[in-house]
Amino acid sequence: MASISTYTSYLTVNRDIKGSLATVADQSSVAKDTAYYKQKIGEVKTVDEFLGDYRLYSYAMKAYGLEQMTYGKAFMRKVLESDLNDKSSFANSLTDKRYLQFAEAFNFQGDKKVAQNTAQATSVTDAYKASFASEQTSIKTENTYFAAQIGKVTDIDSLVNNTQLRTYMLDAVGLDSDFVSKSYLKQVLTSDLSDPNSVANQAKNPAWKKLTAAFNFNSDGTINGTIQTADQTEDLNLDYVYNKSTFPSDLLADSNKRYWDKHIASATSAKDLTSDSRMVDYIKTAFDLNPTMLASSVASLMSSVTFATTYGNTKLLDYFNFETDGSLASGNTAQTAAQTTDVDTLYKAAFSKDQSTAMNDAVTNYEKRVVGFTSINDFLVSNKKDDDKKNDNVTEVWDVALRAFGIDPDEVSQSELKRVLTSDVNDKKSYVNSLKDDRFVALNKAFNFTRDGKVKAPVLAQSESISDKYAADYASYKIRSLTGTAKDAATKKADTEIDYFKSKMESVTNVKDLLSDTRATNFIMEANGIDPKSVAPADLKKMFESDLSDPKSYVNTLEDEKFAQIVASFNFDAKGNLTADAERGAQQRGAVLETTNQYTRQTLEEQQGDKNAGVRLALYFERMAPTISSPYGFLSDDALFQFFKTTFNLPTSIANMDVTKQAELVKSHIDVTKLQDPDYVGKLLKRFTALYDVQNNASKSPTLSILTGGASISADTLLAVAQLKSGQ
Secondary structure, rough: OOOOHHHHHHHHHHOOOHHHHHHHHHHHHHHHHHHHHHHHHHHHOOOOHHHOOOOHHHHHHHHHHHHHHHHOOHHHHHHHOOOOOOOOOOHOOOOOHHHHHHHHOOOOOOOOOOOOOOOHHHHHHHHHHHHHHHHHHHHHHHHHHHHHHHHHOOOHHHHHOHHHHHHHHHHHHHOOOOOOOOHHHHHHEEEEEOOOOOOHHHHHOOOOHHHHHHOOOOOOOOOOOOOHHHHHHHHHHHHHHHOOOOOOHHHHHHHHHHHHHHOOOOOHHHHHHHHOOOHHHHHHHHHOOOOOOHHHHHHHHHHHHHHHHHHHHOHHHHOOOOOOOOOOOOOOOOOOOOHHHHHHHHHHHHHHHHHHHHHHHHHHHHHHOOOOEEEHHHHHHHHHHHHHOOOOOOOOHHHHHHOOOOOOOOOOOOOHHHHHHHHOOOOOOHHHHHOOOOHHHHHHHOOOOOOOOOOOOOOOOOHHHHHHHHHHHHHHHHOOOOOOHHHHHHHHHHHHHHHHHEEEEEEHEEEEHOOHHHHHHHHHHHHHHOOOOHHHHHHHHHHHHHOOOOOOOOOHHHHOOOHHHHOOOOOEEEOOOEEOOOOOOOEHHHHHHHHHHHHHHHHHHHHHHHOHHHHHHHHHHHHHHHHHHOOHHHHHHHHHHHHEEEEEEEEEHHHHOOOHHHHHHHHHHHHHOOOHHHHHHHHHHHHHHHHHHHHOOOEEEEEEEHHHHHOOOOOHHHHHHOOOOOOO
């Protein structure tokens, strides 16, 4: 009875490769070893622990085709401890790329531990910048509401009982509405300011008198005429903008100008003018004076030639009309209309300069400091100015972070903030979740602190080590077989896409975010050697919605197991949200799945090899073909080199040729650019199996009998056929 040909045996296994693999996976020894690996690998944290568990270590070595090197633990330690981002590292320098693939499957060093990654920091600073626009909008909204409603107030109760109006007027004069009772407020608003014993006059804070003066209530809370004149409403509006603004906005600049223009006209002396701190601030900004200068010194600069000359700044004398003693001569005003206009112009220019730098300085200071944080304590003591900055007013670090999430620094103590940032947001009973405040939860997620205050690696959509592997595979896919300027251009373009993908992985928070970005999903497909056009978006969505633990789920029933590995390589839970559970110990779950799949495949090939070594070589080539990007891929892999020699009936002695000559020989027989084409690979496999049977007892090959019509075929003829280029 004639034996089955190598090609027939190969087809028997490969036609239903998924079924063949399932059969092997169900074998008792394979199932037990795989179960052990899945159970234990998550507990391994160090290289020593991994190498110390022979069952785990040998399983992984076999999975990556390195079974014969299992004895070389010292060698493999160097492989596993290599910095894969360093092209000169040990693993990267080895010719046999199986070692690099092995190293890529593990991440003993873990992802980089940082208080914030770039995406987190950018998210905070973007929210910080956006908060200013929101602040202006809020102030304008409140101003509009007050102006529209105040005329409808008919008595004191209708004002005090309106929460929004009550809060507005208290905020306008700098009082905290949370600590003011309605009854006391009524007493203030109905106070007689001409009576020194009235409630408003007896209050220590002058803001209460200012509030009383802003309204026209009778002692019984009634109103004669209007509750406010237009002038009073405007004054309260200007005060509200001033007290509620926390940065130099356009709204504040306009409000300050209106305030200056209104009050400069009524100033009776330099001392009178500088008794108003807001007016003093306006002058200091307009004339670039030291913010700490005393109000009395500012008054002297506006009036005293002697003082101004001694101080070295006589500029203010030209803009004010005060006498040497600071008084005004009869009939004079503090400023002419032209002088007021000129000061307004100076103020606007100086204010705009401050406005453009204030936010940028705060963001720069934040970004500079946060990258150096190594613990929660660094963050908590970070409220100090940058020694390199001359501007002592630069916004402090945690003020930026708190403002980004709408949190007032006075709202939370340092100890409370520490508890917020070190809470486990995934624990429903944690401190941050007990606050029932989304702002603090968002703040917690913006930083990466452990419970003991140390920094940790952030949970990303894809772990850095996996993204690095994707990047390397993507680059290889895009530049395969290219040379010269074409390769340089492709490399540059690939680098751009790699940077984009890695940045995207820092900001993606769920599956929906990922799948909505075609640029990112195309990258994922190409990194795995898959044409993006061959995968419909709807099918990709179904893959990511699949339950990886269910063998009957959509992604697990696909013929190509690579899709399940892709889904598993992302750190999403069953609901499509980020989870830290996808990475346990030294391997992310996608790498675990890849390892166990490869172990099953290696076992299948090994078992087939026990029956027919040619089938094993055929299966191996079929698996590796898409990854071969140059002729050297055949030269660096003994099994592939054997496949090549057999396929083209080449003598063993070619191994003694110069490596460059060997590469040229491979190139002359195989078009490497077509190795991802199944039809082309199929032709090579047919040629290999035919020649393999010839070289290993051809007379028993039914395939050859069919090809030759039962007649014998000479070795010379077979050699001539084998040496034809594969494309012919």
